[in-house]
Amino acid sequence: MAKVWDVQTGKEIGSMMHKAVVRTVAFSTGDEMCLTAQDTSFSSIPTIFVWKLDKDGKPVSSTDPITSLVSADTGKINSALWGHMNHTIIAGADDGSITIWDVETGKELDVIVEGDHPKAIRSLQYSKDRTMFIAASSDRHARIYDARSFELIKEFASNRPLNSAAISPVMNHVIVGGGQDAMDVTTTSTKVGHFEVDFHHLVYEHRMGSVKGHFGPVHSVAFSPDGKSFASGSEDGYIRLHHFDKSYFNTKNF
Numbered sequence: 001m002a003k004v005w006d007v008q009t010g011k012e013i014g015s016m017m018h019k020a021v022v023r024t025v026a027f028s029t030g031d032e033m034c035l036t037a038q039d040t041s042f043s044s045i046p047t048i049f050v051w052k053l054d055k056d057g058k059p060v061s062s063t064d065p066i067t068s069l070v071s072a073d074t075g076k077i078n079s080a081l082w083g084h085m086n087h088t089i090i091a092g093a094d095d096g097s098i099t100i101w102d103v104e105t106g107k108e109l110d111v112i113v114e115g116d117h118p119k120a121i122r123s124l125q126y127s128k129d130r131t132m133f134i135a136a137s138s139d140r141h142a143r144i145y146d147a148r149s150f151e152l153i154k155e156f157a158s159n160r161p162l163n164s165a166a167i168s169p170v171m172n173h174v175i176v177g178g179g180q181d182a183m184d185v186t187t188t189s190t191k192v193g194h195f196e197v198d199f200h201h202l203v204y205e206h207r208m209g210s211v212k213g214h215f216g217p218v219h220s221v222a223f224s225p226d227g228k229s230f231a232s233g234s235e236d237g238y239i240r241l242h243h244f245d246k247s248y249f250n251t252k253n254f
Contacts, residue, residue: 024079046075099112216235229244
């Protein structure tokens with residue numbers, strides 16, 4: 001099940017029923033629709049559903065999506081983005097591919113990225129201007145692609161499987177987070193698990209530093225819209241909010 005909540009009141013305003021675990025959700029530009037990606041199970045296959053929302057953000061139907069995009073060949077879909085003018089959906093899957101789908105017809109248009117990621121795509125995030133997006137993968141790399149041509153632009157190497165990556169809206173910086181598999185966390189130290197959030201230079205790609213604090217794999221990272229802080233969510237059950245001091249913005253932004 002996927003649910004919609006009112007941010008100001010904290011109340012649930014609607015829900016969307018599924019037959020299996022929901023891996024990712026995203027609002028369309030204009031907030032008139034949302035997408036959900038359902039995992040595989042004994043009674044279902046990986047599917048992206050598109051739901052109509054009313055003016056208050058409530059799903060028009062909790063059981064009947066307006067479109068279903070069936071992904072039988074790629075494995076489960078871990079992350080998805082709305083494409084240009086909400087006409088398409090870009091999805092990252094367990095087989096390491098990134099595909100593009102036509103929302104109106106519900107058909108797969110093309111496999112836009114294939115072979116770059118030998119392991120699962122864990123997350124996709126746009127840059128602030130939506131001209132590019134970054135993909136984080138279990139292959140220990142994050143890669144940036146042009147949002148229209150889908151050309152590979154930049155590549156960032158890590159020492160751990162990555163679950164999430166984000167592009168700063170104000171600095172030439174990229175953050176990545178991940179860590180070893182959750183099943184192995186109790187048998188090792190946090191140092192060996194690599195649970196810190198790393199900073200990379202957007203242009204030169206090199207690692208600049210890291211922020212520690214989590215005691216489990218980092219599953220999600222995101223910059224605030226003004227770029228003055230970032231959030232990280234972890235297997236340890238905590239969401240950490242990090243605020244940059246003035247010296248961060250006074251450093252030379254190469």
